[in-house]
Structure formats: C-alpha cells, structure tokens
Amino acid sequence: MIEIMPETAGKTLVVKAKGMLTSEDYEKIFIPQLKQLIDQFGKIRVLLYLDENFTGWELDAAWDDALFGLQHRHDFEKVAVVSDQQWVAWATKVGSYFMDGQVATYKISEFQNAITWIKG
Structure with missing residues (x-):
C-alpha cells in the first residue's frame, strides 16, 4: 500500500509504503x-518512506x-529513500x-533529516 504524506508540497512528493507494493499502487496512486x-x-x-512493515514490491x-x-531519469532533482532495511x-x-539527480538514503529515525534534505 502506498499513501501520499502531508509533507508533500510544491515540487516535492512524499509517500509512505507499507506491506507489499502492487502495480495498482503505482498505476492508480x-x-x-x-x-x-x-x-x-x-x-x-x-x-x-518505507515503513517497518514494508516487505517489497510485487514483480x-x-x-x-x-x-x-x-x-523519467532526467526528471528527478532529488530522491530520498527512508528505510531501516x-x-x-x-x-x-x-x-x-541510472538517474541524473541526487539520491540519498536515511534510516527511519532520520525521517526529519530526510525531509529537510529533500526540501532544501
């Protein structure tokens, strides 16, 4: 399951993934x-943001x-992935x-740091 988080604003999309992500999550959301x-x-x-219950992606x-x-590899300015895995x-x-933009990873405990970086 994927959900849009309230930190989404302007050109920044913040999403939270739980459990197993499906093609429906991608195609509809x-x-x-x-x-x-x-x-x-x-x-x-x-x-x-891949929460502690995130198990991966369906094929x-x-x-x-x-x-x-x-x-869309040229369309991402920054990508942050938050996970403890x-x-x-x-x-x-x-x-x-495979992307032009900056990419960073953070632990779940560093979520606020990830928000600061992605919006900075």
Missing part, C-alpha cells in the same frame, strides 16, 4: 502523482517502478547510477 508534478514543475523531488510493481524511473539502501545505491 504513485505514477499519476509523479506525472502531475513533472508536468507542472519539470524536475521534481521524491521521498519514499509487476517492480517493473512499473524500473520502467518509469528509466523513462539494508537491502533497500543497497538497491537505492544501484538505482542511483
């Missing part, structure tokens, strides 16, 4: 929000994520090589 912001602002900032959702990311930090680092 995440991608439409990303497209709207890209259309409005050009380059955008995204913070993805179709992972594909949606990768495809959208590659198609080490594999997420590693995967984020690998993904950062």
Whole structure:
C-alpha cells in the first residue's frame, strides 16, 4: 500500500509504503502523482518512506517502478529513500547510477533529516 504524506508540497512528493507494493499502487496512486508534478514543475523531488512493515514490491510493481524511473531519469532533482532495511539502501545505491539527480538514503529515525534534505 502506498499513501501520499502531508509533507508533500510544491515540487516535492512524499509517500509512505507499507506491506507489499502492487502495480495498482503505482498505476492508480504513485505514477499519476509523479506525472502531475513533472508536468507542472519539470524536475521534481521524491521521498519514499518505507515503513517497518514494508516487505517489497510485487514483480509487476517492480517493473512499473524500473520502467518509469528509466523513462523519467532526467526528471528527478532529488530522491530520498527512508528505510531501516539494508537491502533497500543497497538497491537505492544501484538505482542511483541510472538517474541524473541526487539520491540519498536515511534510516527511519532520520525521517526529519530526510525531509529537510529533500526540501532544501
């Protein structure tokens, strides 16, 4: 499940993921929000908060994520990923090589630092 967080403002989208992300999460919530912001602002900032109950992506959702990311790799000014799972930090680092913008990872206890960075 994915939800838009109240810290979302201007060209910054802040989302929280719980459990397993599905292609429906991407097709009905995440991608439409990303497209709207890209259309409005050009380059955008995204913070993805993966809570302690986050278990990953369904295969179709992972594909949606990768495809959208590659198609819009020039449209992200900053991306922050917040998670306590080490594999997420590693995967984020690998993904950062395919994007133009800055990418950072934070622990859940550093959420406010991530908000400050993404909006700064």
